Amino acid sequence: MSEISWRIVDRRPLLPVLILSxxxxxxxxxxxxxxxxxxxxxxxxxxxxxxxxxxxxxGKRLVASAHGDQHVDRYIFRIGIRLPREGEMPAFPFVFEAVEGFRIRSGFAFDALLGMDVLSQCDLTISGGQTGILRFG
Structure with missing residues (x-):
């Protein structure tokens, strides 16, 4: 099982990811x-x-958010996570199976959202509100 850990800043669990076709x-x-x-x-x-x-x-999807219900564009894409490098060897990212996701507005501190379609395949730990650990694979 692979694992990545990261710092949580301002109580926002933001994780660097890769988006793929x-x-x-x-x-x-x-x-x-x-x-x-x-x-x-x-x-x-x-x-x-x-x-x-x-x-x-x-197509479109009805999404309920803090801004109310709205129909937004749907896409199919994959999400990848860079694995920590071990020694001199480059590490290939772990890539989840394709998901059917939706469009979110720009202008936030993030440009993607990692939802339960992917998170349900992982173990997620948030320690003291300052560190996140994601185990997957």
Missing amino acids: PDVNDLRTVDAVALVDTGATASAVTRDLAERLALPVI
Whole structure:
């Protein structure tokens, strides 16, 4: 099982991730910062990230948020996590299976949302509100 730990800043569990196309033959990645959100049933990306990977819109989805209910674009994408390097060898990221996610607004301290569609495959620990540990694989 792999593990990554990170610092939680200002009580926001923000985790560096990679966003990838759902096509396993497409190795392009986009670096992103994801909010770890156990209250979200699905993961999400901003329109900018979706456009950078040329993700097609596959329809709309009704999403309930603090700003009210709204219909937003849906995308299929993969989420990857860089593994810590061991010695001189480069580490390949761990990449989860493709998920059907949705679009979130830009302008926050994050550009992706890591929801329960991915988190349910992991063990998540938050220690003292300052450190997050995610075990997966």
